Amino acid sequence: MYKVKAYSAASSTSPMASTTIPRRDPTENDVQIEILFCGICHSDLHQVRNEWSGFMPTVYPCVPGHEIVGRVKKVGSAVKKFKAGDLAAVGCMVDSDGTCPECKAGLEMFCPNVTFTYNLPDKHQGGVTFGGYSESIVVDQRFVLRVPTNLNLAAAAPLLCAGITTYSPMRHWGVTKGKKVGVVGLGGLGHMGVKFADKLGAHVVVFTTSPGKKEDALRLGADEVVISKNASEMQKHAGSFDFILDAVSADHDIMTYMNLLRRDGSLVLVGAPEKPLPVSAFGLIMGRHSLSGSAIGGIPETQEMLDFCGQHNITCDVEVIPIQKVNEAYERLLKSDVKYRFSIDMASLGTE
Secondary structure: OEEEEEEEEOOOOOOOEEEEEEEOOOOOOEEEEEEEEEEEOHHHHHHHOOOOOOOOOOOOOEOOOOOEEEEEEEEOOOOOOOOOOOEEEEOOEEEOOOOOHHHHOOOHHHOOOOEEOOOOEOOOOOOEOOOOOEOEEEEEHHHOEEOOOOOOHHHHHHHHOHHHHHHHHHHHOOOOOOOEEEEEOOOHHHHHHHHHHHHOOOEEEEEEOOHHHHHHHHHHOOOEEEEOOOHHHHHOOOOOEEEEEEOOOOOOOOHHHHOOEEEEEEEEEOOOOOOOOOOOHHHHHOOOOEEEEOOOOOHHHHHHHHHHHHHHOOOOOEEEEEHHHHHHHHHHHHOOOOOOEEEEEHHHHHHO
């Protein structure tokens, strides 16, 4: 075991603060990674403030961070895919049972015994797992990913959550050339949805309540931008979409978007509104429409996504900050005051 610098929350009302945490010495199957950048996900904020207490109560101290990019420092004797000096990444998971049908299908996120990167029981050290707001991390090689060397590392970090969360449903529901795809909400998730849909060859329409976002949506790869408050603009697209990605976490009327689907079209939720959303049965029945949800992706698909990003030079639009500004970043996140993700330069921990 060794100690590393980190940032943690001591309670649901405490600011994030400097601390030290233990990491295990690498076993034969482990990869030790020096963390270079870690993205800030909105779920980090929820977890730190124990806002998911009914689903996953937070254990303190809590070290968040599951959008990790770094450099391999050491590998165990059984590790074949990585060597010291390689670029590597870790996403939302660090372990699973490896034997269940979900794991065998490469869908580890649905494993009943999945271990998330932070705030779930740590079978190696006891307590709970600690995430990427730290100097280094030790992870089983099965959950370590290769990072294309042509990508900007700070901008690649959020791909490990925002990237795979939007890429996975597009692959699963068959977004390809010639499809008409809608993206609802142009935030951390939505902006990645636009980039992926564009490079997959779809005709991309962004729905936003903010007219000021039109120029940015077009820059990111949208073909059209619809102001969703404008009923006549919405009506022009009725019954025409093959697929709509809903990336909004605030309360909103999803039936407005269900009515835009063509026959057999699908609307997929990746945002997570706090309250249940009303759904009209006829909005599903008439047109054989589907309403679904999607959560991150398995390890094989996450690697596929990173490789796709390398081929098309796709990264997130980020604002790079030092770790000392993480509390300020959380407050700004609540106001949607970032385009479009924060990425922490973990070298700043060395100044503590």
